[in-house]
Amino acid sequence: MPEKFDVIVVGAGPAGAACANVCAKNGLKVLLIERGEYPGSKNVMGGILYRKQTEDIVPEFWKEAPIERPVVEQRFWFLEKESMMSMGYKGKEWAQEPFNNFTVLRAQFDQWFAKKAVEQGALLINETVVLECIQENGKVIGVRTDRPDGDIYADVVVLADGVNSLLAKSLGFHKEFKPDQVALCAMEVLNMPKGKINDRFGLEGNEGCSVEIFGDATQGQLGTAFMYTNKDSINIGVGTTLSGMIRSKVKPYELLEYVKNHPMIRPYIHDGEPAEYLAHLIPEGGYYAIPKLTGNGVVVIGDAAQLVNAIHREGSNMAMASGKMAAEAIIQAKANNDFSEKGLDSYRTSIFDSFIGKDLKKYKDLTHTFESHPQYLNEYIPLMNRAASQFFTIDGTPKREKQAKIMQSFTAGRGKFGVAQDLYRAWKVMK
């Protein structure tokens, strides 16, 4: 009789490692399976790790986790070809405990985070692909791996296999995602001496800065670019919906070069030494794309469940939070000895009652609205830039006249009614 576990978690990203951690801490026998050479070797993110959801799994993690810098300044840039509008917030309070968020390098962070699950008693095996869920009488009872004699059994299988969740799809929990439900991102890590980073970004010591970049960075497609400071490197990346990438006819790495060479961005990163090039998808389908979350003997968490808030670049935190909620439901199911869909249903309700379900619901129409109304990116950001340029240029025109001209330029293209409509629509999808 092969070995049987209480829980098998597929995928040792933030979702899987969080779930394995909480299950193991509560005395369950947990197997965590990762296809990469080590946890994190397949994983990519811009690099902003939120404190709260990580702390819920490992209290005061910043004292030992391999974090790069605490973020003290968040900037937002609205780019035109040769100009930008910027806003942001910098606060020294973010440089102190308990901090707001951090920059991290995933290959290092994920290894550490999975190790914390192992310390709680979970068994981690790397270099193993789960090929399918083994089912019996409509219930998932284990997994088939690509190892010889690779069948392993458990009461519950947790699918934490990320955006390419072939497993959830094969169980019929969702259809293949569509090109407008995923964002394709390309990014680079550029090595740079710490002092130079601090000078360029106006930082002291180990303080970090994040820059979210809208507008010309994506050449009119729906998406964003970013720059995040690590200890002695910078992560720079750009992504658009896959449908946008297809439409724009630009290759992802060409778009990345475009961003790196943009006159507003280049001064921050030029002469950085390329250290790694990465590409990955982000599931950005939002509320409507959330698949079935629970079945008999199975739950889906993290990116595999499309739990990403594209507006606030939240993904790893939702992955961890969903992993924890799944663990709590599994612990309950174990107590009741009921691993049926109904027995695990509290996971589903927790998700929709939590910030995850509520935030995704709030923004449920946002991506679609921006994708079908490109004027927000293509017209308003350039207009904002020109308006700012006019307003700040002192050329002897009285300010009142300037303002009138600026207002005219806003309504000239789309008409007063068009602008009002656009504003109302934007307000409605964000409210």
Added chain:
Amino acid sequence: MAKTIEEKQYLVRYKADKKSHLTILNHEVCATKCEELLCTRFCPGDVYKWEGDRMFVGYEGCHECGSCRIGCPNDNIKWEYPKGGHGIVFRLA
């Protein structure tokens, strides 16, 4: 700065399997139904190259992002994960 895709791909570590994890199901479909040969455009690893009448798949440089599976308008790519421990190995972000 690593400008070209070749330079970028040199920055990445791969542990390629002998067997491809990506399969073009029907080259005829690419030739006749996909004028823009989409996967040759959006693949971030430049894995796909059209050579004469077939699609050449340089699977060794695949980032395993999944875009070609989702983006191929003709469902013409069989997409699997490389064998455990194989494929791309990220060290950083």
